[in-house]
Amino acid sequence: xxxxxxxxxxxxxxxxxYALAAIGFVLIxxxxxxxxxAHGQIIAAGAYIIYSLTVFCHIPIYISFVLGxxxxxxxxxxxxxxxxxxxxxxxxxxVIMVTIGLMSIIDGVIYLTPFGSENLSFPAFLxxxxxxxxGIYISYTQLVGLLITFLLIGGFTWFFKKSTVGISMRAVSxxxxxxxxxxxxxxxxxxxAWATAGxxxxxxxxxxxxxxxxxxxxxxxxxxxxxxxxxLGGLDSLPGAVVAGIIMGLIQQFASGYLDGNWGLYGTAxxxxxxxxxxxxxxxxxxxxxxxxxxxx
Amino acid sequence: xxNLSASDVTLTFxxxxxxxxxxxxxASGQITSVIGPNGAGKTSLLNCISGFYHPSKGEIHxxxxxxxxxxxxxxxKIGISRAFQNLELFRxxxxxxxLMLARHxxxxxxxxxxxxxxxxxxxxxxxxxxxxxDVIDFMELEPYRNQVxxxxxxxxxxxxxxxxxxxxxxxxxxxxxxxAGMNIEEKEDMVRFIFDMKNxxxxxxxxxxxxxxxxxxxxxxxxxxxxxxxxxxxxxxxxASNPKVIxxxxxxxx
Numbered sequence: 001x002x003x004x005x006x007x008x009x010x011x012x013x014x015x016x017x018y019a020l021a022a023i024g025f026v027l028i029x030x031x032x033x034x035x036x037x038a039h040g041q042i043i044a045a046g047a048y049i050i051y052s053l054t055v056f057c058h059i060p061i062y063i064s065f066v067l068g069x070x071x072x073x074x075x076x077x078x079x080x081x082x083x084x085x086x087x088x089x090x091x092x093x094x095v096i097m098v099t100i101g102l103m104s105i106i107d108g109v110i111y112l113t114p115f116g117s118e119n120l121s122f123p124a125f126l127x128x129x130x131x132x133x134x135g136i137y138i139s140y141t142q143l144v145g146l147l148i149t150f151l152l153i154g155g156f157t158w159f160f161k162k163s164t165v166g167i168s169m170r171a172v173s174x175x176x177x178x179x180x181x182x183x184x185x186x187x188x189x190x191x192x193a194w195a196t197a198g199x200x201x202x203x204x205x206x207x208x209x210x211x212x213x214x215x216x217x218x219x220x221x222x223x224x225x226x227x228x229x230x231x232l233g234g235l236d237s238l239p240g241a242v243v244a245g246i247i248m249g250l251i252q253q254f255a256s257g258y259l260d261g262n263w264g265l266y267g268t269a270x271x272x273x274x275x276x277x278x279x280x281x282x283x284x285x286x287x288x289x290x291x292x293x294x295x296x297x
Numbered sequence: 298x299x300n301l302s303a304s305d306v307t308l309t310f311x312x313x314x315x316x317x318x319x320x321x322x323x324a325s326g327q328i329t330s331v332i333g334p335n336g337a338g339k340t341s342l343l344n345c346i347s348g349f350y351h352p353s354k355g356e357i358h359x360x361x362x363x364x365x366x367x368x369x370x371x372x373x374k375i376g377i378s379r380a381f382q383n384l385e386l387f388r389x390x391x392x393x394x395x396l397m398l399a400r401h402x403x404x405x406x407x408x409x410x411x412x413x414x415x416x417x418x419x420x421x422x423x424x425x426x427x428x429x430x431d432v433i434d435f436m437e438l439e440p441y442r443n444q445v446x447x448x449x450x451x452x453x454x455x456x457x458x459x460x461x462x463x464x465x466x467x468x469x470x471x472x473x474x475x476x477a478g479m480n481i482e483e484k485e486d487m488v489r490f491i492f493d494m495k496n497x498x499x500x501x502x503x504x505x506x507x508x509x510x511x512x513x514x515x516x517x518x519x520x521x522x523x524x525x526x527x528x529x530x531x532x533x534x535x536x537a538s539n540p541k542v543i544x545x546x547x548x549x550x551x
Contacts, residue, residue, distance in 0.1 A: 175386070181369060183399075183465065
């Protein structure tokens with residue numbers, strides 16, 4: 001039973017970070033209908049920015065975490081401004097192709113730097129011995145990561161529900177014509193959606209980097225797992241992204257905890273999300289909370 | 298005196314001339330109607346004024362503002378608002394929320410104020426709410442205030458669409474076929490609202506409408522469009538006796 005709860009705890013920790021990463025992806029899709037295939041690269045970029053600030057500039061980790069989020073905010077905003085703004089009104093497939101291009105470019109840039117091949121880990125800034133509650137281990141990094149993740153998710157939920165900018169974003173995702181006619185600048189909202197996505201991506205990257213260490217391949221895999229998460233939650237649902245992120249984290253932990261090593265199975269944690277992705281696309285393509293688009297002809 | 302003017306406005310899509318060399322002067326405080334057969338360029342004209350399209354040639358000015366290259370949100374801030382022919386409402390939320398969103402441009406308070414929500418923010422919110430209630434009264438939407446827009450009848454949704462344009466405190470309101478698809482009773486209500494907008498709220502009305510009876514009754518000035526050109530202008534009698542207009546509407550005499 002202790003083992004079960006241990007898996008639940010680590011599942012929730014990893015899952016909530018998936019949720020944080022998925023929020024940014026959903027946000028961009030929701031406001032502009034663009035599937036940002038370069039989201040994983042933005043997560044990696046954010047993680048490396050935070051790492052550089054901490055290690056090379058010797059800035060205390062909490063401050064470099066916030067600084068890194070702000071820098072990635074502007075990075076994502078300029079990506080939208082430079083590459084995607086001019087594609088407004090173009091077929092959506094062209095825009096998605098551009099995000100694939102972006103993916104390769106950011107990949108290339110990261111491989112040029114030492115980050116591309118090295119295994120790095122953040123300097124320890126929290127007590128390294130884990131907390132043990134009735135036999136269940138949880139490390140301080142996990143605990144703080146979980147706390148920050150939930151704070152951010154809560155903050156963003158509030159932001160979308162109540163703030164003027166959040167309301168404009170929801171309005172644009174509902175009806176662009178109507179939004180324009182009530183004085184909302186749609187391009188500005190797109191820019192902000194990207195920027196906010198950058199912010200959450202950097203946070204997710206920073207937290208996962210602290211928990212598992214920084215390795216470009218791991219970050220890559222982390223970026224790709226966002227897809228099964230958002231498909232499970234429904235591409236355009238923020239609560240869906242949060243719920244699905246946590247479900248995905250749990251599924252992965254249970255798979256590696258109970259399946260791996262038995263019946264000759266290994267690496268199921270990496271495989272299961274994509275099996276779920278395939279099956280979902282066949283039977284429930286809108287995910288758990290996504291909007292059903294009904295077209296009457 | 299004219300305060301919204303278009304000179305030599307041309308709008309082309311590839312080889313198709315949606316508008317060719319259109320000149321108009323819309324006097325403030327009046328009801329100006331734009332009529333014409335389907336595809337004559339009426340909605341294209343509204344799209345050019347409200348910034349959804351930019352004319353390929355020509356200029357549009359309003360009270361010293363150049364609208365030719367302005368984007369829709371800028372035009373709405375200058376004081377020109379618009380109701381769409383095909384409803385563009387936030388269907389999943391209440392009538393009240395739809396209208397409150399139109400006060401967005403007046404939500405000048407910054408993020409900090411919005412977070413703590415007292416002082417200026419709550420005062421602005423209260424003022425906005427009062428204005429929205431005035432519009433709801435005016436458009437007689439009281440019974441529907443908290444209903445989800447998507448569940449309302451088509452006629453009422455049209456009314457919400459017009460109400461939202463009014464909520465933007467416009468000086469000029471562009472109405473694109475506000476009476477299309479309505480029954481007689483709903484039409485009469487809408488005519489009354491349009492008339493009162495002009496008389497009580499001093500709003501300049503630009504009306505695109507197919508119901509010629511209504512247009513002839515309430516318009517101070519009429520522009521008749523055909524194939525993207527203005528083929529006649531004047532008051533109701535002048536337009537009705539214009540041979541080109543008769544030809545466009547009834548056909549040429551053999």
